[in-house]
Amino acid sequence: MEPLAPIPMFVAQCCQTLYSAGFEAYPVGGCVRDLLLSRSPQDWDVCTSALPHQVQALFPHTVPTGLAYGTVTVVLEGGSVEVTTFRREAGYRDGRRPDAVRFVTSLEADLSRRDFTINAMALTLDGDIVDPFGGQADLQARQVRCVGNAFQRFTEDRLRMFRAIRFAAQLDFRLDLNLLHALMKLGPQPQTLPPERIRPEVEKTLCARAPHWAALFFSSGLLSPYLPHTLGVDTNALSRLSPAQLTRWAGLAALLRNAGTDPLPLIYGLIQDRALRRPLEQALTLELPSDARGWRHLLSRYGVDTCKALATLSLTPQPVAQLEEILAQAPCIFAKQLALSGRDLMALGFTGTDIGRVQRMLLDHVLDHPEDNTAPVLRRLLSQA
Secondary structure: OOOOOOOOHHHHHHHHHHHHOOOOEEEEOHHHHHHHOOOOOOOOEEEEOOOHHHHHHHOOOEEEEEHHHOEEEEEEOOEEEEEEEOEEEEOOOOOOOOOEEEEOOOHHHHHHOOOEHHHOOEEOOOOOEEOOOOHHHHHHHOEEOEOOOHHHHHHHOOHHHHHHHHHHHHHOOEEOHHHHHHHHHHOOOOOOOOHHHHHHHHHHHHOOOOHHHHHHHHHOOOOHHHOOOOOOOOOHHHHHOOOOHHHHHHHHHHHHHHOOOOOHHHHHHHOOOHHHHHHHHHHOOOOOOOOHHHHHHHHHHHOHHHHHHHHHHOOOHHHHHHHHHHHHOOOOOOHHHOOOOHHHHHHOOOOOHHHHHHHHHHHHHHHHOHHHOOHHHHHHHHHHO
């Protein structure tokens, strides 16, 4: 692998402060994985032998983000670091969170509780990798493998099954066969994960570089609470779509519909924010327009996002290209874009509800004839009305 990039100064400062006080401290988890993959880590996590109250005493600015789990956020000039005490976890009765957390003094014991080998590595200040479970070899082999027994890891926290698929999609890795076997066995079993935890994993998978892995959500039964049955969905077409959030969700909706399954239960079940859900549900009720005029009328009535979703539902490039061409022309699709404003209409003698009526009439004409959106032409239309 390539030589590791140096860690940021604020992360080194955090670790050095803990070391100087007599504690162990290591960057750990995803940030180490990303460094080994020559990626820029988005977040920095440090594990330490210091207890949470000892971490808080060493730094002037901390946030108790998860004291029950041993986590303190240390805020330094340059960035924030999530600092967590070495720990073991026990009892996962709800399949989500540990019933008990026990602080330990061993780095390897802490790494042994983690989900995947590629996330179970730590970095010393000298730049050496602490890798007791073969994470570097799995990065080389481009595979996602559980730390220890996959059945145990997934039984502890069912979200790990979603995360395994997400990592495979984001990194374009394969899944270890033991992991895959456990996932297919445990996937259909009842689960209590809330949609706000599931959606980010599904969405990141859809928008990843290898979104075809999303098919495993369905074939494994992981999403069976939102669909009537486990089904096979060919998701290869997703990689041909823009990786934008709305586009990939619309693409998935199209694939589900093509497979004979109503996508709305999944959309209603996972997507709570109307800004994303509304365009998807509207688009599923519409038919593709046959020409630019039809697109302009749909844009005026439903907005840009719904039309983008509708174009994507075809899973062919032509409607998307046609819509993009129309949007590039910046047509008048709303009354506020008319060359005659409400103030202009008032100056022409229109008042009250007549202003809205006239705007709707002019807009309807301009949607059919966009070249007529000029003040002289609109005045002439009014004089002829």
